[in-house]
Amino acid sequence: MYKTIVVHVDDSPGFDARMRAAAQLAASDGAHLIGTAATGMSFAAFAMLTGSMPVMPGDEFDELRATANASLERFAERARQLGVASMEGRMVEDEGRTALLLQSRYADLVVVSQDGPDASGMRGLPQYLALHGPRPVLSVPAIYLGEPIADSIVVGWDGSVPALRAIDGALPLLASARTVRLALINPERETGLHGDDPGADMGLYLARHGVPVDVLVERTESPAGEALLRIAHDNQAGLLVTGAFGHSRYRELVLGGVTRILLERARLPVLFAH
Template sequence: MYKTIVVHVDDSASMESRLQAAAALAVAHGARLVGVASTGLSLSAYARLAALPALPPADEFEALRQGAQASLARFAEGARGLGVAATGQRLIEEESGHALLLQSRYADLVVASQDGEEGAAPHGMPAYVALHGARPVLVVPPSWAGQPLDGQILVGWDGSLAATRAIDGALPLLCRAGKVRLALVNPDRESGLHGEEPGADMALFLARHGVQVEVLAERTALPVGEALLGMAHTCGAGLLVAGAFGHGRLREIVLGGVTRILLERAPLPVLLAH
C-alpha cells in the first residue's frame, strides 16, 4: 500500500483534478498526503537576479513565499474536505520540479498534472520528476473527473527495466484493481525480451501478487504511444501504467516517443516510472 503520497501544489486550474486524484488514493490506502509548493527559484538565485538593474525589489521573494504558503493552506483545507485524515505541507525555495524531486525520496508516489497549458513543453515538470526521481509519478490530466483509478487498468509491457519499475510502483493499485490488462504492442519485434510466449512471465508474476490479469497483444503500424491510448480507450481503463523513457544524457529535454505521446495526449491518468 502507499503510505506517503506527495502532490504538487500550486494555484493553477489543474490543481483541483490533481488534488482529487491524490486525495482518493490517500483515503483508499490510509496514506499521509504531503503537499509540496515552491517559490519557483531559490533565495540565492533570486538575490543574484535582484542585483541586476531594472528588476523588482528584493521583497518580491517574500511575496513568492506568501503565495506558496497560501496555496498550501488551500491544499490542506481541500484535502480535509475530501476525507484525507493525515496531511503535511512543505514549502521549498526552489524550482517546482527540483522541489518535488527532493521530497519524492520520502514518499511512495508523486502526483502531478499533465502539462495542459497551450504551448506547454513536452519536457515539463512531470517528465523531469519521472525521469530523474526514484519514485513513480501519477500524471493527472486537467480534465480528469474522478473516475476510479483502481477499476480497469492497462499496463504497457515491453520487457524493459522502466516498464518493470512502473509495474512495481503501481502494484498497490494493481492488487486492488477489478481487472488488469497487460498490453504488448508488436511484441515480435522484441522477442529477446519477451520469450516464447510474450507477456506470460509478467502475467504470472502479477498473478502471484493476486492480480487478475489478461494479456493483450496488438500488432499495428501506429506509434506505440498511440496504440496504448487506443487500447486503454477500448477496454475502458481508468489508469495507464507505463515506463518513462528519455534519450541518453539529454533525457531531461529529449523524451522518448511513447513518453511524449502519453504526457501530451493521454485523456486518463498515467503512472510513469523510469
C-alpha cells in the same frame, strides 16, 4: 500500499484534478498526503538576480513565500473537503522541479498534472521527475473528475527496465484492481525482451502478487502510444501504467515516442517510472 504521497501544489488550472486523484489514492490506503509548493527559486538565487535592482530582496522574496503559502492553504482546505485524514503542507524555497524531486525521495508516489500549455511554466514536469527521481509519477489530466483509478487498469509492457519499474511502482494499485490488462504492442519487434511466449512470464509474476491479469497482444501499424490509449479507452480503464523513456531520449525527442504521446494526449491518469 502507498503510505506517503506527494502532490504538486500551485494555483494552475490542473490543481483540482491532481488533488482529486491524490486524495482518492490517499483514502484507499490511509496514506499521508504531502502538498508541496515552491517559491520558484532559492533566496540566494533571488538575491543574486535582484542585486543590481533598486529593491530589497527580502521584501520581494516574501511575496514569493506568501504566494506559495496561499497555495498551501488552498491545498489544506481542498484536502479536507475531499476527506483526506492525514496531510501536511510544505513550502520549499527553491525551483519547483528541484523541490518535488527532493520530496519524492521520501514518498511512495508523486502526483503532478499532465504536461500541456497550462503546466504552470514547468513543461515536462512528469517526465523530468520520472527520469531523475526515485519514485513513480502519476500524471493527471486537467479533465479528470475523480473517476475510480484502480478499478480497471491497462499496463503497457515492452520488456524494458522502465516498464518493469513502473509495474513495481503500481503494484499496490494493480493488486486491488478488478481487472488488469497487460498490453503488448507488436512484441515480435522486441523478441530479445519477451522470451518465447510474450507476456506469459510477466503475467505469472503479476498473478503471484494477486493481480487479476489478462495478457493482451496487439499488432498494429499505429504508434505504440496511440495503441495503448485506444486499449485503455476500449477497456474503460481508469489508469494506464507504463515505463518512461523506453527508447533513447534522442528518439523520444525527435520521433515523438510513446512517453510523449501519453503525456500529451492521455485522457486518464498515467503512472510512469524510469
